[in-house]
Amino acid sequence: MSANDHGYDDASIESITEYAQKLVGHTLREMTDAPELQNPKRRRGSFGNAVEEYYFKYKANSNQAPDFPKVGLELKTTPMRHVGSGTLVAKERLVITMIDYDTVVDETFATSTLMNKASSILLIAYLYEKGKDPLDYEVLFADTWDIPQEDLPQIRRDWETVVEKVRAGHAEDISGSDTLYLEACTKAADSTIRRSQPYSDVPAKPRAWALKASYMTAIENGLLKRRQGIERTEEERDLGLLELVRARFKPYIGLTQRELYVRLGLAKPNGKFPKSAGALVTNRVLGIDDDNEIDEFAKAGIRTKTIRLKGNGMPKEAISFPAFNYFELETTPFEDSDFYGYLQQKWLFVIYRQRDDGEFRLCDVMFWQMPDSDIPEARRCYEQMQQNVREGRADVSVRSTENRCCHVRPHARNSKDVLPQPHGAPVVKKCFWLNQSYLKEEIGARPD
DNA sequence: GCATGATCATGC
């Protein structure tokens, strides 16, 4: 031991990591003498601050120097939370460092501020539980981490997408939905703050580089879950994810669903197909074992969806989301709603189109996410249904003729499958759906 | 032919 008397050697990554791992399975209340929070309402960041100040015993800094300057190690604490039974997900994106619009335009990816800050991280994850005092959060793991080699091509793409917008003088147009793993998230004390950008007079929101929550979920679960990456050939090495998926599906374009399933070995002895065949197709085409998740999809939060188009290009079915809770709908603003969260979902659409012979033939694959420009229309649908609930008319839905993008419709076992609501008798379970006509427009005329 | 309500099938 050298350098300090805090229980670790700040000139040794190994020593710092070992010391950090003593936290695993414990809480800060057990492991430190941190005082009670002054203001329990201001909890954001308090866990991380307490780790720095009372466990590692240094004062938190917000300058550009690493937290452990002798070894260039950056400390990041990050919350995970339970969803459903037993699944842990990252509660938030992992913010790496602020973006300086004036200097980022002259950076190269490899030597960028981002890569410098993300190259050596001590990641400490804790279990967030609503209402719990941060001093009582359980530490889940503590480990050094940097961006895996195999993720660098995608993250580089994401970085360049954002930087190109700044170089084009459009920093004000940056959106989290531009990118897959890395994002430029807004970061300011209040939403009115703006910064200047080098190639335009238009002020832009301050933003920070962050690894998306879906990406962090994949990273953080990486050691626990059976997740499998797509094995690339030499020629495929530099392809983006969409190009890779396209190339893999290409040999099957034009096959009927039946032909495709047989070709992929998905037909059962009785000649039928498992109902889950749609999702299995993607796994088989991409060379992923049936039970595994596709690593690249998990990191980008992409879900596969089979879409069958009629001859005129109209999907046979709308796309549904989970049933909503009428009490939550009444009180939750759109921005905080589950529905808004679902709309951030990225999809891989595997598209079949009905031909004159009546057969559905594989016609295309595409990634899709609701464009930001359509969010206000979706919001209108949400708020209209919210208003219905408030007025005691939870039974009244928002029709697809009333909203360009989405509608409300029952989604229940049967008409007896109801949920309580604030202002009247229980009402059949309902959810938001994406309109068929909207999906038709978004999918557009796909090549044959 | 489409919008809307209703229900089925599967897997956990």
Next chain:
DNA sequence: GCATGATCATGC
């Protein structure tokens, strides 16, 4: 038993 994805049925 329930959530979820998928699909059917009816009436305009």
